[in-house]
Structure formats: structure tokens, C-alpha cells
Amino acid sequence: MGESSYQVRLDSFQGPLDLLLHLIKVEEVDIYDIPIARITDQYLNYIKFMRSLDLQVAGEFLVMAATLLRIKAEMLLPRPQGNDLEGPDPRQELTEMLIEYKRFKELAEQLRGMEGERFRFYPRGEAASPPGDDPLREINPFLLWRAFQEALDKAPKDTPHTISPDEATLREKMDLLLRSLEEGREIRLTDLLRQDPRRIALVLIFVAILELARQRRITLRQATPFGEILICPLPG
Amino acid sequence: MRDEELKQVIEALLFVATSPLSPQKLGDLVGGIKPGLVQRAVRDLNLSYQNRGRSFRIQEIAGGYQFYTLPHLAPWIERLVAEKKRRLSPQALETLAIIAYKGPINRPQIEAIRGVSADGVLKTLLERGLIQIKGRENSVGRPLLYGTSKAFLQYFGLRRLSDLPKWKEFSDHGQAKAEQVPLPNGNSLQERGRYAYCPGEGEGREGKGSFPGEVG
Numbered sequence: 047m048g049e050s051s052y053q054v055r056l057d058s059f060q061g062p063l064d065l066l067l068h069l070i071k072v073e074e075v076d077i078y079d080i081p082i083a084r085i086t087d088q089y090l091n092y093i094k095f096m097r098s099l100d101l102q103v104a105g106e107f108l109v110m111a112a113t114l115l116r117i118k119a120e121m122l123l124p125r126p127q128g129n130d131l132e133g134p135d136p137r138q139e140l141t142e143m144l145i146e147y148k149r150f151k152e153l154a155e156q157l158r159g160m161e162g163e164r165f166r167f168y169p170r171g172e173a174a175s176p177p178g179d180d181p182l183r184e185i186n187p188f189l190l191w192r193a194f195q196e197a198l199d200k201a202p203k204d205t206p207h208t209i210s211p212d213e214a215t216l217r218e219k220m221d222l223l224l225r226s227l228e229e230g231r232e233i234r235l236t237d238l239l240r241q242d243p244r245r246i247a248l249v250l251i252f253v254a255i256l257e258l259a260r261q262r263r264i265t266l267r268q269a270t271p272f273g274e275i276l277i278c279p280l281p282g
Numbered sequence: 283m284r285d286e287e288l289k290q291v292i293e294a295l296l297f298v299a300t301s302p303l304s305p306q307k308l309g310d311l312v313g314g315i316k317p318g319l320v321q322r323a324v325r326d327l328n329l330s331y332q333n334r335g336r337s338f339r340i341q342e343i344a345g346g347y348q349f350y351t352l353p354h355l356a357p358w359i360e361r362l363v364a365e366k367k368r369r370l371s372p373q374a375l376e377t378l379a380i381i382a383y384k385g386p387i388n389r390p391q392i393e394a395i396r397g398v399s400a401d402g403v404l405k406t407l408l409e410r411g412l413i414q415i416k417g418r419e420n421s422v423g424r425p426l427l428y429g430t431s432k433a434f435l436q437y438f439g440l441r442r443l444s445d446l447p448k449w450k451e452f453s454d455h456g457q458a459k460a461e462q463v464p465l466p467n468g469n470s471l472q473e474r475g476r477y478a479y480c481p482g483e484g485e486g487r488e489g490k491g492s493f494p495g496e497v498g
Contacts, residue, residue, distance in 0.1 A: 060372055060373055060376060060396065060398065061396055061397045061398035062397050062398070063396065063397040064397075104398070106397055106398045106399070110397070143394075143395075143397070146395055147395055147396065147397065150376055150379045150380050150383070150395060150396075151376060153379035153382075153383065153447070154372065154375040154376040154378070154379040155375075156379075156447045157370075157375050157378060157379055157382075157438060158369075158370075158375055160438045160439065161369060161370060161375075161437070161438065162369075163353065163439070164437065164438055164439040165356070165367045165369075166353035166354075166356035167341070167350040167351065167352075167353055167356075167439065168350060168351045168355075168356065168359045168363065169348050169349065169350050170296075170297070170299075170300070170338070170348065170349035170350070171300040172359070172363055186408065186409065186411065188405070188408060188409055189409070
């Protein structure tokens with residue numbers, strides 16, 4: 047049952063180029079003179095093997111299989127005779143891709159080493175604050191977007207469509223937000239969203255937050271990933 | 283201000299700070315002291331920590347100074363710090379390497395090098411703050427351009443991007459030849475030159491220090 051170890055290996059390939067580099071290594075062939083027929087056979091065997099295990103073969107692997115077969119076919123075609131100008135080696139482009147990829151794979155390994163070493167250094171204050179009261183994490187647009195999605199999910203889906211004349215404007219929402227910030231030190235995003243769960247109100251609040259953040263009048267913080275987002279006033 | 287006093291003030295400021303302070307910022311706080319003098323004071327401080335066998339050093343990471351404990355103490359600190367450090371996945375590291383050395387770079391270019399889709403991994407890296415969107419390229423489709431962030435430098439303990447290990451040069455016939463840069467203290471590039479490392483205090487296996495001011 048050597049197959050299970052095979053499977054682990056298959057999963058660990060980062061893509062078709064990674065698999066090809068692996069084949070080149072185990073077959074001990076020169077990357078600048080790839081025996082394309084042999085490597086193609088090996089490659090296709092891997093793909094077959096993956097399929098026999100019902101593993102889903104990513105599209106990229108199949109594209110590479112097609113590329114290999116094309117190169118193999120081109121290599122079989124007779125080269126123009128009596129012509130000094132030999133066409134380019136059909137393998138050239140693939141070789142260049144492999145070299146380039148290999149270079150970054152090696153750099154990635156160096157980064158891995160640095161990561162491990164770096165993990166052993168602890169900055170001052172790393173363990174100081176109890177959880178939840180952490181030095182607050184900077185938040186990015188993606189986290190804000192996710193919070194918005196969550197708010198939309200919570201919003202009532204089929205409220206009857208009524209048009210009220212005194213629909214809040216963005217300006218009003220911004221003013222409201224700034225006023226609330228004057229009173230307290232910070233506001234939780236979820237509290238803010240609970241005030242008015244209508245879809246339009248949620249949108250306006252989010253746009254107001256983004257606009258105020260852009261104007262650097264507020265800042266957004268988050269203690270833990272997926273945690274509560276806090277809106278804090280910025281002086282000035 | 284006398285040297286001793288300057289050192290004390292800088293030490294005190296760094297002691298209280300929870301995030302890195304740049305030499306400029308420290309100089310301003312002290313009162314118009316040139317960054318060069320701050321750097322010298324930090325070097326002197328580190329030297330005195332080393333001589334006295336202290337457990338920490340001031341490190342310069344991503345343009346700022348901060349206290350860090352020596353790596354051989356990590357096993358004890360891990361017992362205190364609740365959050366386990368999570369290693370990056372291989373695809374994340376490969377993508378980061380490409381962005382660090384080739385950035386600003388767009389997604390199709392990254393995908394061309396790795397031969398696989400970069401959609402998910404870019405999102406993860408953005409979420410972890412290790413890369414940033416640097417702008418848009420002035421070409422068809424105006425693709426987003428990605429570059430590394432300050433958090434990237436902090437994560438890998440670099441002062442600046444140029445402190446990354448050097449490219450390997452590839453000669454015509456494909457022998458990958460490492461650019462061996464001998465360092466003054468006799469370490470090879472493999473030990474990554476300035477890349478912050480502890481002096482062999484406590485245990486002997488570490489490379490020579492490149493904390494500012496440490497003598498090898």
C-alpha cells in the first residue's frame with residue numbers, strides 16, 4: 047500500500063510547474079534538456095493516478111498536460127533540412143517558465159527559514175494585554191466588507207417597499223455618527239447597525255463610515271480577526 | 283545632552299512604546315537629535331545589554347526600533363503567550379516571494395510564474411496585511427498592482443525590502459550559483475547578513491548577531 051504516501055505527495059504540489067520540477071528531479075534529468083517524451087509520460091501517469099483516486103484534478107494540470115503533448119508532437123516533426131536557421135526549440139518557453147518558477151520556489155524556502163527564525167523573537171508587550179483588550183488591530187476594507195455582508199444577512203429580507211419622504215441622507219448619517227462619537231469614546235459597529243436595520247440605512251451608514259475614514263475624522267479598529275469593529279474619533 | 287542621558291531617554295521611550303519607533307521619531311521626541319546619534323545610542327545600549335547578559339535587544343525592523351527577547355528564550359515565552367504563531371502556507375510564501383522581488387506586480391503576472399490561479403492566496407495575503415494594493419497598472423483592464431507591506435518586513439524581521447536574501451544568479455548553462463557574499467564576521471549569505479539574529483548567548487548554535495551594535 048505505497049499509494050497513500052503517493053497521495054500526500056500529490057496534494058502537496060503547488061501546481062503543474064511544481065509537479066514538473068519534481069519529476070525532473072526524481073528522473074535526474076537536465077532542466078535545460080528535458081527528455082520531453084519521458085517527462086510527459088510521467089506527468090500523464092500522475093494525472094491518471096490522481097483521477098484514479100477520485101481526486102479532483104485542477105484545470106491548470108490539464109492545461110499543462112496539453113502543453114506537454116503539443117511540445118512532444120513538435121519534437122517529433124522533422125526539422126527543416128538544409129537550413130541554417132533552426133527553428134526555436136519547442137521546449138524553450140517551458141524551460142524558461144520552469145527556471146523562473148524554481149527560482150521563486152527557492153526564494154520561498156528562504157522566506158520559510160526566516161519565518162521560523164523570526165517566530166522565536168518576541169517584541170515587548172506581546173503577552174501584556176488580556177485577550178479582547180489587545181492593542182487593536184488595523185482593519186482593512188475586506189473585513190469591513192465582511193461586516194457589511196453580515197449586517198445585510200441580518201437585515202430583514204422582505205420588508206414591504208414603502209417610500210418615506212424623510213429618507214435619511216448620507217450627510218445626516220455622517221453628522222449623526224460624528225455627534226455620537228462626541229458623546230462617547232467609541233462606537234461598536236454592530237450597535238450602530240442595530241439602530242436602523244433597513245437596507246438603505248445600512249448602506250448609508252457604511253458609506254458614511256468609509257467617507258469619514260477617508261477624511262481621517264474617524265478610525266476603525268478591530269481587536270481580533272472577525273471580532274467587533276470599533277469606530278473611534280480622530281482629533282482634528 | 284550627555285551620551286548617558288540620551289541613552290537613558292531612548293531606552294525609556296522604547297521601554298514604554300508598544301510599537302516600533304523610528305530613529306527620526308525618537309530624535310524628535312528627545313528634542314531635535316539627529317537620527318545618526320539615535321542609532322549610535324541604540325548600538326551602545328545593545329552593546330551594554332550584551333555585556334551584561336541581558337535577555338533582550340533593541341532591533342531595527344521595518345524602519346523602527348523595538349525591544350525583542352533573544353530567540354533562545356522562545357520556549358519559555360511560548361508558555362506565556364497564548365496565541366500560537368501560524369506559519370504561512372507554501373503557496374502563500376511562493377506568492378510573497380514573487381511579489382517581494384518583482385512587485386509591484388499584477389495578478390496575471392503572478393499566475394504566469396506560478397502556473398496556478400492566485401485569486402485565493404492574494405486574498406489571504408491581503409487579509410493578513412502582508413501585501414498591499416499599490417495602485418493600478420496603466421494597461422489593458424487596468425489590473426491592480428500588488429506590493430509588500432510594512433507588516434511583511436515585520437513578519438520576516440527585515441529592516442527594509444533590500445535586506446531580503448539576494449537573487450540567485452543563473453549562468454547560461456543553468457547551474458544555479460549562489461551569490462556568495464562573505465560578511466565581515468565570516469558568515470555566509472545563508473545566514474542572511476544583517477537579518478536580525480541573536481548572538482550565541484546561552485546556546486552556541488546561532489549565527490553572530492546583527493543587532494545594531496553587537497560585535498560578532
